[in-house]
Amino acid sequence: MIIAVDGPAASGKGTIARALAAHYRLPHLDTGLLYRAVGVAVARAGGDADDEDAAERACNFPDALMDDPELRGAEAGSLASRVARHPRVRAALLARQQAFARQPGGAVLDGRDIGTVIAPDADAKLFVTANIEARTDRRYRELLGKGDRVDREELREDLVRRDERDSSRDAAPLLQSATAGLIDTSDLSVDQAIAAAIAMVERQRISD
Ligand SMILES: Nc1ncnc2c1ncn2[C@@H]1O[C@H](COP(=O)(O)OP(=O)(O)OP(=O)(O)O)[C@@H](O)[C@H]1O
Numbered sequence: 438m439i440i441a442v443d444g445p446a447a448s449g450k451g452t453i454a455r456a457l458a459a460h461y462r463l464p465h466l467d468t469g470l471l472y473r474a475v476g477v478a479v480a481r482a483g484g485d486a487d488d489e490d491a492a493e494r495a496c497n498f499p500d501a502l503m504d505d506p507e508l509r510g511a512e513a514g515s516l517a518s519r520v521a522r523h524p525r526v527r528a529a530l531l532a533r534q535q536a537f538a539r540q541p542g543g544a545v546l547d548g549r550d551i552g553t554v555i556a557p558d559a560d561a562k563l564f565v566t567a568n569i570e571a572r573t574d575r576r577y578r579e580l581l582g583k584g585d586r587v588d589r590e591e592l593r594e595d596l597v598r599r600d601e602r603d604s605s606r607d608a609a610p611l612l613q614s615a616t617a618g619l620i621d622t623s624d625l626s627v628d629q630a631i632a633a634a635i636a637m638v639e640r641q642r643i644s645d
């Protein structure tokens with residue numbers, strides 16, 4: 438079974454995707470990490486994330502970079518959304534994501550274009566969202582918990598900018614697939630959001 442989970446930053450899609458993977462005993466790929474790795478690799482090479490040539494070269498990043506804690510920071514998220522606009526970057530990362538999705542037994546992938554581009558024929562598709570205040574609070578608490586110094590207002594503005602960039606780009610923009618079920622986690626606890634996601638996957642599997 439392939440499960441596609443999409444949605445904006447800090448909506449809780451990764452939390453849901455990991456829980457679905459554990460529930461159905463499937464491997465999970467956080468595809469945002471691939472774009473974060475490309476963004477960080479460009480910056481480390483002294484390149485410009487807005488330069489498509491430099492970003493494309495950075496797609497050959499070493500596998501070990503995927504485990505680098507720097508990828509989880511706010512700066513890596515911004516760099517990721519800048520490199521993610523480039524069609525040649527998206528093309529370079531496509532095969533790796535599709536191979537992961539199509540492995541025997543299936544997989545859970547979360548990102549922005551899983552249900553629309555990477556796995557449009559997924560057995561279940563969820564679009565996870567939450568309002569901007571809930572997302573800002575969650576990311577703020579998460580970064581504070583890691584010991585990062587963060588300004589809540591800057592974080593909020595960064596999320597709004599990222600939403601705008603991800604939704605308005607020409608290449609694989611963030612949008613809800615017509616066949617994806619919507620889960621708004623703004624007023625749901627983690628456990629409630631996970632329960633809603635499992636129930637939605639079950640409904641979609643049955644109706645197939
Ligand atoms: N329903 C919820 N209620 C409260 N906090 C939540 C909820 N879901 C997730 N969180 C917390 O919010 C933060 C962001 O969640 P998560 O990493 O799952 O979001 P995401 O959409 O995958 O973000 P990103 O796209 O940036 O990777 C985490 O600290 C997580 O524990």
Ligand SMILES: Nc1ccn([C@@H]2O[C@H](COP(=O)(O)O)[C@@H](O)[C@H]2O)c(=O)n1
Nearest residue numbers: 446468469472517518521548549550603
């Ligand atoms: N399938 C995807 C996944 C991510 N992106 C871009 O990467 C940025 C970081 O993603 P996170 O999930 O780690 O927040 C995100 O803002 C997108 O620009 C993407 O384009 N497609």
